Amino acid sequence: GEDVEQSLFLSVREGDSSVINCTYTDSSSTYLYWYKQEPGAGLQLLTYIFSNMDMKQDQRLTVLLNKKDKHLSLRIADTQTGDSAIYFCAESSGTGGFKTIFGAGTRLFVKA
């Protein structure tokens, strides 16, 4: 079945850029998402990209999509301690159904 994979941990220094990577297997994916989960809370949508786009930028966030390699990345510029959280990559075929596949989550540690 469909799968989404991402590394489990990433540690960066405050002020550096963070890059979180994700690979997925479903070639019919329509939307790809990055969700953020802060301690003790539910997930919150950070950003998303439609599958016919290569890049999306939103303030400090840059999403890159390589559809050929089924690779998605999230870059956070000028990473702050408040960015410490778990980041989930997810994909949806968006065909009117509600099947969204999530990765295991990458825990980002930001050192002051």
Place this chain on the structure above:
Amino acid sequence: EAQVTQNPRYLITVTGKKLTVTCSQNMNHEYMSWYRQDPGLGLRQIYYSMNVEVTDKGDVPEGYKVSRKEKRNFPLILESPSPNQTSLYFCASSPGAGVNNEQFFGPGTRLTVL
């Protein structure tokens, strides 16, 4: 305030004792879903509902039931809980097809089955 609420937030129970976790959304969303979150496994979908009286299995439906009698509510029922259902459960809702399928998550219910 637009939100998804879940109750209870924490629950400790014993094997075999039926329980229900409630989920309610006030955004008039068509789609609702239940996930469980386990370390190293991310979120796995249990059941989802595309509208009232329309439900379908996700990836890990065994041991769970759901119902969708009203648009706003989507309870998760464990008829005979077992220790392997100890997990963190999230309910989510989404406006429906035609938009980006963004899901809005509840705060989570931490369930321990002894």
